[in-house]
Amino acid sequence: MARTTGSHSDITGPRVREAALRLFAKGGYAAVSMRAIAADVGVQAGALYNYTPDKQTLLFDLMQSHMMDLLDAVPDQADAPPEERLRTFVEFHLSFHADRPDAVFIAYMELRNLAPDNFARIEALRRDYEDRLEAILRDGQKAGVFEVADTKIVTLAIIAMLTGVNTWFRSGGRLSLDEVSRQYWDMVRKAVAA
Amino acid sequence: MARTTGSHSDITGPRVREAALRLFAKGGYAAVSMRAIAADVGVQAGALYNYTPDKQTLLFDLMQSHMMDLLDAVPDQADAPPEERLRTFVEFHLSFHADRPDAVFIAYMELRNLAPDNFARIEALRRDYEDRLEAILRDGQKAGVFEVADTKIVTLAIIAMLTGVNTWFRSGGRLSLDEVSRQYWDMVRKAVAA
DNA sequence: TCATTTAATGAACAATCGTTCAAAAGCAAA
DNA sequence: TTTGCTTTTGAACGATTGTTCATTAAATGA
Numbered sequence: 001m002a003r004t005t006g007s008h009s010d011i012t013g014p015r016v017r018e019a020a021l022r023l024f025a026k027g028g029y030a031a032v033s034m035r036a037i038a039a040d041v042g043v044q045a046g047a048l049y050n051y052t053p054d055k056q057t058l059l060f061d062l063m064q065s066h067m068m069d070l071l072d073a074v075p076d077q078a079d080a081p082p083e084e085r086l087r088t089f090v091e092f093h094l095s096f097h098a099d100r101p102d103a104v105f106i107a108y109m110e111l112r113n114l115a116p117d118n119f120a121r122i123e124a125l126r127r128d129y130e131d132r133l134e135a136i137l138r139d140g141q142k143a144g145v146f147e148v149a150d151t152k153i154v155t156l157a158i159i160a161m162l163t164g165v166n167t168w169f170r171s172g173g174r175l176s177l178d179e180v181s182r183q184y185w186d187m188v189r190k191a192v193a194a
Numbered sequence: 195m196a197r198t199t200g201s202h203s204d205i206t207g208p209r210v211r212e213a214a215l216r217l218f219a220k221g222g223y224a225a226v227s228m229r230a231i232a233a234d235v236g237v238q239a240g241a242l243y244n245y246t247p248d249k250q251t252l253l254f255d256l257m258q259s260h261m262m263d264l265l266d267a268v269p270d271q272a273d274a275p276p277e278e279r280l281r282t283f284v285e286f287h288l289s290f291h292a293d294r295p296d297a298v299f300i301a302y303m304e305l306r307n308l309a310p311d312n313f314a315r316i317e318a319l320r321r322d323y324e325d326r327l328e329a330i331l332r333d334g335q336k337a338g339v340f341e342v343a344d345t346k347i348v349t350l351a352i353i354a355m356l357t358g359v360n361t362w363f364r365s366g367g368r369l370s371l372d373e374v375s376r377q378y379w380d381m382v383r384k385a386v387a388a
Numbered sequence: 389t390c391a392t393t394t395a396a397t398g399a400a401c402a403a404t405c406g407t408t409c410a411a412a413a414g415c416a417a418a
Numbered sequence: 419t420t421t422g423c424t425t426t427t428g429a430a431c432g433a434t435t436g437t438t439c440a441t442t443a444a445a446t447g448a
Contacts, residue, residue, distance in 0.1 A: 002442035003395045012395080028306060030224035034436060046438075047396050055436065109303060112222060149377045150369075157381055160358025161351045168350060175344075183343045187351055191385040196412035197425045206425080228406060240408075241426050249406065 009050065015041045016051045020058050025102035029059050029113045059110060060118040066103040067125035070096065074132050082140030086192070089133055090185045093162045098177055104166050130155050137192065147194040158188055203244065209235050210245045214252050219296035223253050223307040253304060254312040260297040261319035264290065268326055276334030280386070283327055284379045287356045292371055298360050324349050331386065341388040352382055 019040040023032045034055055038045040052058040073096055075088050097104045107126075111119060134155040140146030148154045162184060169180060213234040217226045228249055232239040246252040267290055269282050291298045301320075305313060328349040334340035342348045356378060363374060 002397050003444045004397085005444065007395055007444070009395070026306070028222065028224055030222055031307065033434075035434085043395095044397055045436085046398075049437070050395065112220070113225065149380065153369075153374065153377050154381065156358060156362060157355045157378065160361075161355040164350060164354025164358075167354070175347075180347065183347050184351065186343065187348065187385040190387060191381040193384060196427050197414045198427085199414065201414075201425055203425070227404075229404085237425095238427055239406085240428075243407070244425065 012041065012043065012047070013051045016048055017058075017062065021062055021102050021106065024059065024062070024110065025105045029055075029106075029110045056113075056115055056118070059106075060114060060122075062103065063107050063110065063114070063118075063122050064125070066100070066107050067122060067129070071125060071128055074129065076132075082136055082143055082145055083189070085136045086140065086146075086188065087185055089136060090158075090162065090188050091181050093159070094165060094181045094184060095177060097163060097166055098169060098171065101166050104163065108163065130159060133158060140192065145194055146192045148192050154192060158191075161187070206235065206237065206241070207245045210242055211252075211256065215256055215296050215300065218253065218256070218304065219299045223249075223300075223304045250307075250309055250312070253300075254308060254316075256297065257301050257304065257308070257312075257316050258319070260294070260301050261316060261323070263297075265319060265322055268323065270326075276330055276337055276339055277383070279330045280334065280340075280382065281379055283330060284352075284356065284382050285375050287353070288359060288375045288378060289371060291357060291360050292363060292365065295360050298357065302357065324353060327352060334386070339388055340386045342386050348386060352385075355381070 016037065019037050020032075023037055023040060027036075034048055035045045038048055041048075048058075052061070073092070075092055077085055077088065080088075107122070111122065114122060134151050137146060137148055137151040137154055141148055141151060165180060165184070169175075169177070171177065210231065213231050214226075217231055217234060220226075221230075228242055229239045232242050235242075242252075246255070267286070269286055271279055271282065274282075301316070305316065308316060328345050331340060331342055331345040331348055335342055335345060359374060359378070363369075363371070365371065
């Protein structure tokens with residue numbers, strides 16, 4: 001056997017990425033072999049190299065795609081009052097991250113498995129995202145509606161708090177995402193209140 | 195050569211654990227070989243098996259030690275008012291975790307590399323720790339000094355926020371631990387305030 | 389129908405993995 | 419100094435790793 005019936009790069013390509021995302025998230029980049037990914041797709045290991053030059057690039061592409069999707073999706077409403085922008089940000093972060101737990105997990109856990117160049121590029125994207133939140137906090141601080149000592153610290157604290165939800169939240173569990181979102185917004189709102 | 199001059203289990207044993215802790219934290223459990231740990235200690239790979247039955251147990255022992263140290267150290271002051279207990283908890287968490295970044299990193303990142311039995315035991319210890327904080331929140335809620343919708347959520351949110359500090363805080367950086375602690379307490383205090 | 393392109397196989401590569409163990413050598417007590 | 423114990427070496431084990439490539443067969447377009 002060589003090429004199999006029904007095989008097509010438009011089908012196999014995405015499936016490779018999906019399998020890698022799921023398996024990396026579950027077992028960790030270093031613990032998942034190319035053969036394991038191939039087996040999940042239903043293909044031999046060699047075939048993966050039609051879709052990625054190597055394992056490292058496969059990881060990097062997954063992380064970069066996630067970060068770019070995130071930056072594309074983050075709402076930009078520069079005119080609205082800071083408190084409304086902050087609430088929108090909180091709700092966006094929770095819902096966006098709840099929708100793609102595997103990608104989020106990888107983006108936060110596999111940084112150390114990136115080659116230095118790749119690491120720097122992902123870190124830059126993450127900083128871009130943090131800057132979106134920090135800008136809101138600074139505007140609110142300037143306007144006197146927020147009382148925060150150090151916007152950078154508060155930015156990191158809020159993001160850590162929100163992203164932590166992904167370690168326990170499961171859709172269909174005790175609480176709906178709306179309920180979780182309401183409670184986190186409550187905490188954030190009070191924490192930065194003047 | 196066989197046994198080397200000056201070799202002694204009281205010396206090599208701790209050094210194996212220290213090397214494993216540092217290397218696991220830097221590179222990840224799966225990516226660090228027993229030979230790499232041995233080289234760091236200055237010994238051949240086979241010698242490690244005088245100190246651990248296998249690699250998995252080495253990881254588990256490191257995580258268990260960390261969690262037990264944490265539970266031993268967490269202050270217990272059941273009589274004090276909830277707000278004071280909460281402030282003490284926040285300060286304790288930040289200072290304890292700032293002192294051992296490698297152990298913290300491993301305890302949060304290598305859970306998926308634990309065998310199921312080991313995982314369950316570490317998770318139980320983590321829950322114990324979370325329960326310490328939740329008890330404070332519940333007492334404050336009952337006393338009417340805290341206003342929190344769901345103590346479990348607030349517990350996880352606070353711990354995620356505090357532990358997130360470890361991703362960026364470096365002693366000797368822009369901010370002292372005291373200053374960081376002050377700001378986090380400020381946020382936590384306001385977030386749970388009635 | 390036939391030639392070309394695309395996609396997958398499966399074997400092979402050298403390297404590395406965790407782990408075992410007999411042999412060797414330093415150490416401590418007699 | 420001799421004896422027994424402790425600690426380490428160094429080689430070896432089979433399994434697995436990421437990756438390459440000639441070969442083969444399905445898909446496509448003329």
